[in-house]
Amino acid sequence: MxxxxxxxxxxxxxxxxxxxxxxxxxxxxxxxxxxxxxxxxxxxxxxxxxxxxxxxxxxxxxxxxxxxxxxxxxxxxxxxxxxxxxxxxxxxxxxxxxxxxxGSRDARQDELDALVGRAIDRLDEGAGQASLPAMSSYERKLVHDLVAARGYVSESFGDGADRHTVIRRA
The missing domain is CATH 3.30.300.20 (K homology (KH) domain)
Structure with a gap:
C-alpha cells in the first residue's frame, strides 16, 4: 500500500x-x-x-x-x-x-445462547442438523459466532423475514 x-x-x-x-x-x-x-x-x-x-x-x-x-x-x-x-x-x-x-441486547444474547445450546443438544442426540427460527441479520450473526465458538458450523437459509440459521457438526 x-x-x-x-x-x-x-x-x-x-x-x-x-x-x-x-x-x-x-x-x-x-x-x-x-x-x-x-x-x-x-x-x-x-x-x-x-x-x-x-x-x-x-x-x-x-x-x-x-x-x-x-x-x-x-x-x-x-x-x-x-x-x-x-x-x-x-x-x-x-x-x-x-x-x-x-439491557435488552444482553438479555437477547442470553436467549440466543440458550437456543443454540438446545440445538446442539439435539445434534448430540443424533440429529443431522438443527434449524433455528427466523431472526434478524444481527441475531443470525450472533448465532453464527456462538455456534463457531462451540465448534459447530452454521449457515443461513431462506429469504427476507423467513431467513433462519441451520446448525451442523463441523
Missing part, C-alpha cells in the same frame, strides 16, 4: 466513524423525543463498534422508569426499525444502527 493509499484509507475510516457518530446523534435525538412524548426517563449512551452505531437507553431503575415495557425484544426491534428510518430520512444513508433498551 502506498502512502497515498494509506492516507486515503485512514480518511475513509475517519469519515466512516464520523458518519456512524452522526447516525448515533440523530438516533439519540429521535429516541429522546420519543421518551419525552411517552414521559419515560432514560439515559442515552452512544458508541461505534464493528462498523455500526450503538444506541443504548438505560435507567438506574429500569422497572420504575417505564423502560421495562420498551425493553421487550419485539418492541426494541420495532423501535430500532423506526429509529433507522428516522436516521435514513435525516442523513439520506441506510442505517444499520443497533438499539438497546434496558
Amino acid at each position: 502506498t502512502t497515498t493509499e494509506a492516507h486515503e484509507s485512514a480518511n475513509d475510516d475517519e469519515t466512516s466513524v464520523a458518519s456512524l457518530e452522526q447516525e448515533g446523534d440523530v438516533a439519540a435525538d429521535y429516541i429522546e423525543e420519543l421518551l419525552d412524548i411517552a414521559d419515560i426517563d432514560g439515559d442515552i449512551d452512544l458508541d461505534v463498534r464493528a462498523g455500526r452505531a450503538y444506541v443504548s437507553v438505560d435507567s438506574p431503575d429500569t422497572t420504575e422508569s417505564g423502560l421495562k415495557a420498551l425493553s421487550h425484544p419485539d418492541t426494541v426491534q420495532a423501535l430500532q426499525e423506526l429509529t433507522r428510518l428516522a436516521v435514513q430520512n435525516r442523513t439520506g444513508r441506510f442505517s444499520r444502527l443497533i438499539l438497546d433498551i434496558g
